[in-house]
Amino acid sequence: MASNGIRDRVAIVGMGCTSFGERWDKGVNDLLIDASKDALASAGVELKDIDAFWLGTLFSGQSGLTLSRPLKIDYKPVSRLENYCATGSEAFRNACYAIASGAYDVAMAIGVEKLKDSGFSGLPSTRSVGDGTSAGLTAPAMFSLLAPAYAKKYGVEESVLKDAMTRIAWKNHKNGALNPRAQFRKEVSKDTIACSPLVAGPLGIFDCSGVSDGSAAAIIVRAEEAHRYTDKPLYVKALSFVAGPAAGPIDPDYDYTTFQEVVASAADAYAQAGIKDPRQELAMAEVHDCFTPTELVLMEDLGFAARGTGWKEVLAGTFDLDGELAVNPDGGLKSFGHPIGASGLRMLFECWLQLRGEAGQRQIASVARGRTLALTHNLGGAPGECVSFVSVVGSERS
Amino acid sequence: MASARGLLAYGAYVPYARLDRKSIGEALGASAGSGTRAVASYDEDTTSMGVEAARAALRGVRAIPELLYFATSDPPYLDKTNANAIHAALDLPPSAMAIDVAGSVRSAAGALRAALDARVPALAVLSDIRSGLPGGGDEKDGGDGAVAFLFGEGDILAEAIGHASLTAEFLDRWRIPGEAHSRQWEERFGEFAYVPLGEGALVEALKHAGITAQAVDHLIVAGPHGRSNKRVAASAGTRKEAVVEDRTGVIGNTGTAHAGLLLADVLDRAKAEQVIAVVSLADGADVTVWRTTAALGARGPRTTVAAQVTSPGRVSYATFLTWRGVIRREPPRRPDPQAPEAPAAFRAEGWKFAFTGSRCQACGARHLPPQRVCVKCHAMDRMAPERLADVPGKIATFTVDRLAFSPSPPVVVAVIDFDGGGRFQCEMTDVDPKAVKIGDRVTMTFRRLITAGGVHNYFWKARPTTPEK
Numbered sequence: 016m017a018s019n020g021i022r023d024r025v026a027i028v029g030m031g032c033t034s035f036g037e038r039w040d041k042g043v044n045d046l047l048i049d050a051s052k053d054a055l056a057s058a059g060v061e062l063k064d065i066d067a068f069w070l071g072t073l074f075s076g077q078s079g080l081t082l083s084r085p086l087k088i089d090y091k092p093v094s095r096l097e098n099y100c101a102t103g104s105e106a107f108r109n110a111c112y113a114i115a116s117g118a119y120d121v122a123m124a125i126g127v128e129k130l131k132d133s134g135f136s137g138l139p140s141t142r143s144v145g146d147g148t149s150a151g152l153t154a155p156a157m158f159s160l161l162a163p164a165y166a167k168k169y170g171v172e173e174s175v176l177k178d179a180m181t182r183i184a185w186k187n188h189k190n191g192a193l194n195p196r197a198q199f200r201k202e203v204s205k206d207t208i209a210c211s212p213l214v215a216g217p218l219g220i221f222d223c224s225g226v227s228d229g230s231a232a233a234i235i236v237r238a239e240e241a242h243r244y245t246d247k248p249l250y251v252k253a254l255s256f257v258a259g260p261a262a263g264p265i266d267p268d269y270d271y272t273t274f275q276e277v278v279a280s281a282a283d284a285y286a287q288a289g290i291k292d293p294r295q296e297l298a299m300a301e302v303h304d305c306f307t308p309t310e311l312v313l314m315e316d317l318g319f320a321a322r323g324t325g326w327k328e329v330l331a332g333t334f335d336l337d338g339e340l341a342v343n344p345d346g347g348l349k350s351f352g353h354p355i356g357a358s359g360l361r362m363l364f365e366c367w368l369q370l371r372g373e374a375g376q377r378q379i380a381s382v383a384r385g386r387t388l389a390l391t392h393n394l395g396g397a398p399g400e401c402v403s404f405v406s407v408v409g410s411e412r413s
Numbered sequence: 414m415a416s417a418r419g420l421l422a423y424g425a426y427v428p429y430a431r432l433d434r435k436s437i438g439e440a441l442g443a444s445a446g447s448g449t450r451a452v453a454s455y456d457e458d459t460t461s462m463g464v465e466a467a468r469a470a471l472r473g474v475r476a477i478p479e480l481l482y483f484a485t486s487d488p489p490y491l492d493k494t495n496a497n498a499i500h501a502a503l504d505l506p507p508s509a510m511a512i513d514v515a516g517s518v519r520s521a522a523g524a525l526r527a528a529l530d531a532r533v534p535a536l537a538v539l540s541d542i543r544s545g546l547p548g549g550g551d552e553k554d555g556g557d558g559a560v561a562f563l564f565g566e567g568d569i570l571a572e573a574i575g576h577a578s579l580t581a582e583f584l585d586r587w588r589i590p591g592e593a594h595s596r597q598w599e600e601r602f603g604e605f606a607y608v609p610l611g612e613g614a615l616v617e618a619l620k621h622a623g624i625t626a627q628a629v630d631h632l633i634v635a636g637p638h639g640r641s642n643k644r645v646a647a648s649a650g651t652r653k654e655a656v657v658e659d660r661t662g663v664i665g666n667t668g669t670a671h672a673g674l675l676l677a678d679v680l681d682r683a684k685a686e687q688v689i690a691v692v693s694l695a696d697g698a699d700v701t702v703w704r705t706t707a708a709l710g711a712r713g714p715r716t717t718v719a720a721q722v723t724s725p726g727r728v729s730y731a732t733f734l735t736w737r738g739v740i741r742r743e744p745p746r747r748p749d750p751q752a753p754e755a756p757a758a759f760r761a762e763g764w765k766f767a768f769t770g771s772r773c774q775a776c777g778a779r780h781l782p783p784q785r786v787c788v789k790c791h792a793m794d795r796m797a798p799e800r801l802a803d804v805p806g807k808i809a810t811f812t813v814d815r816l817a818f819s820p821s822p823p824v825v826v827a828v829i830d831f832d833g834g835g836r837f838q839c840e841m842t843d844v845d846p847k848a849v850k851i852g853d854r855v856t857m858t859f860r861r862l863i864t865a866g867g868v869h870n871y872f873w874k875a876r877p878t879t880p881e882k
Contacts, residue, residue, distance in 0.1 A: 146761035147753025156814035164810040216812040
């Protein structure tokens with residue numbers, strides 16, 4: 016299989032991101048306009064300068080009209096895409112390829128989701144009922160299947176695993192407390208997290224990401240033109256997206272302690288970017304911490320920790336803001352919130368701030384020491400049946 | 414005698430849960446007696462319990478029913494044949510006819526007689542859910558259960574040697590269609606009407622069989638009118654020890670299923686060449702006299718009625734009332750459950766109703782639900798159907814979903830790895846959420862997952878395996 020990548024051929028030259036949360040004050044149109052305005056201003060361009068648009072949203076609209084109507088876009092290509100919770104990343108990936116191909120000069124990738132207006136707890140269902148034979152688990156329940164399987168496979172006591180899960184939530188809340196755009200901007204004690212009401216399996220409410228509204232956007236140009244827009248562009252080093260055969264729920268060989276799709280997309284992305292040791296080479300990673308066991312397993316799937324040791328590394332603080340490799344410095348899905356279509360672009364927004372040295376109180380020290388690469392990881396689906404996206408961006412063009 | 418027509422096989426199903434009658438009394442501040450009653454779970458109805466009884470009856474039997482009668486006083490659907498779901502769940506051939514005999518307790522006697530007298534292998538499935546208004550006799554004395562009998566020629570377990578029926582029109586108990594609960598006339602009037610009918614029919618049937626009451630080894634008298642049952646049994650003239658314990662103290666009176674359930678219970682322990690008289694008192698009296706054969710002793714291990722009568726399952730009165738729809742509880746803030754789509758369910762009949770997956774003919778991998786492309790070797794359209802309803806499995810991982818909508822939260826979901834290959838993720842039932850562990854053994858059971866938009870969604874769940882006694 017060829018996956019040639021487009022390393023250093025396109026660059027991000029502007030980004031915008033709204034505050035995430037229960038945005039009772041803003042509709043989908045408002046969120047799209049706010050994120051677009053920020054991104055355009057950040058790149059120093061106007062709407063008329065954008066040649067083509069890619070809009071990601073899962074539930075909050077269909078067709079390019081969802082974006083062209085509020086922004087009054089005059090007869091330009093607007094694609095609307097969806098790829099479960101990796102929707103925002105998919106919008107970004109397609110925009111990058113359009114620029115790399117030379118078809119357009121300036122593209123916008125934008126993601127949006129308005130989840131709170133439904134009045135439901137958690138996410139609405141995406142599946143049709145069909146013959147009525149699928150178990151219909153909620154999202155936290157699907158991801159909670161990881162916990163007992165991981166504990167059993169690696170002989171980790173359930174209480175120790177719960178401690179590791181709690182520490183992930185605690186860390187992401189601590190990071191989010193430093194982020195003015197985050198849904199939850201305060202630290203939460205480990206006791207409060209560990210004793211929160213159970214939602215599914217061992218997962219309490221604090222093990223779940225925030226259901227929220229929000230939007231984020233990026234302006235993309237060819238790498239050689241990036242400096243016309245900004246002194247500090249981010250170069251796209253790798254883009255990998257895979258859909259698995261959804262074998263986990265029907266194949267007894269799957270053991271619910273890994274996302275094979277993540278392993279595949281990470282290997283592809285590292286090859287594209289020329290990364291050998293991600294833990295040593297990356298300045299930071301934004302990963303898909305939809306639920307705390309997900310982040311734990313991702314540490315192993317992304318090659319940040321050896322198999323069966325992720326829980327120890329979590330407890331040792333390896334992935335703290337001041338740890339060896341900062342993971343989710345912006346608070347992650349857990350504390351920044353998870354407006355589905357926007358999340359992939361929100362992850363890139365944190366890379367944009369950190370690698371440019373603009374992250375304020377939560378600025379990662381290793382950037383100043385010369386680390387120039389950041390990773391985003393975004394997945395959609397459930398253990399054993401998901402789509403996975405990994406990108407690597409960097410502040411230097413090699 | 415080998416080619417005589419008679420009873421080829423039978424199976425019974427008593428649901429897992431028991432309601433303690435004392436808990437009714439405690440909640441309502443009035444005595445409701447002692448003992449327990451069997452309670453169909455929130456995910457069971459007369460069709461799903463009928464499937465479980467019929468599966469037990471057909472297990473290990475070579476004869477394939479060509480005719481299926483489903484008798485119940487509580488049909489899940491009207492205007493649509495309920496027996497078809499049982500037919501589908503048993504994976505019977507399309508050429509087998511499926512018919513409801515529904516509406517009253519006497520349907521059971523009719524279904525049994527029709528199946529016995531048919532010229533082809535015929536299955537009679539008798540099933541009932543009995544409930545009444547809170548605090549009433551039907552609520553505390555009723556019970557839920559099902560039983561199935563297969564009739565045909567071959568190595569029969571018992572032969573019918575005498576029959577008699579008496580019919581009379583009188584108002585003892587009744588329900589207008591659409592009403593949730595039945596009404597009953599004054600109890601002593603029912604006794605006045607029933608007792609002579611029962612006594613008369615028994616005398617006729619024994620005469621027809623050419624035996625005396627003293628020759629009866631087991632006497633079963635069952636019907637919705639408890640006092641009459643006792644009176645007829647007492648005056649039958651049989652030996653005292655022949656009168657069969659009616660199990661109502663533990664499981665309650667299971668209405669349409671009860672006479673059959675007691676017959677199954679007796680057959681579980683009867684010896685060869687014994688006489689069993691079954692008197693069913695429901696809008697008349699129907700008596701059948703059976704003589705068991707030597708084949709009765711040649712059967713392998715099976716789940717007996719006695720083993721099912723004793724169950725560790727307990728349900729609180731509040732939960733019981735919720736399951737029966739008397740109490741409507743606050744649902745979670747989640748989208749309303751949706752009805753299954755009729756065309757999708759039709760296309761998936763083998764999967765949805767019979768739990769038929771597929772096996773790859775290229776590499777042997779099993780698939781649940783059936784796939785066209787093999788998950789292991791990717792061979793395309795090389796699949797053969799394979800039914801896994803009776804294949805046990807074990808839990809690979811599991812969760813307790815406290816957010817999902819359920820008529821009885823929380824939802825327990827497990828990933829099941831089946832013995833011999835194949836994996837499926839499904840709901841568990843009759844299970845204590847706190848007791849589930851990786852590696853636990855499970856078996857599949859046919860259930861009504863939910864009713865949405867006026868449609869019953871039938872499918873399979875896993876339940877903890879109970880060892881056979």
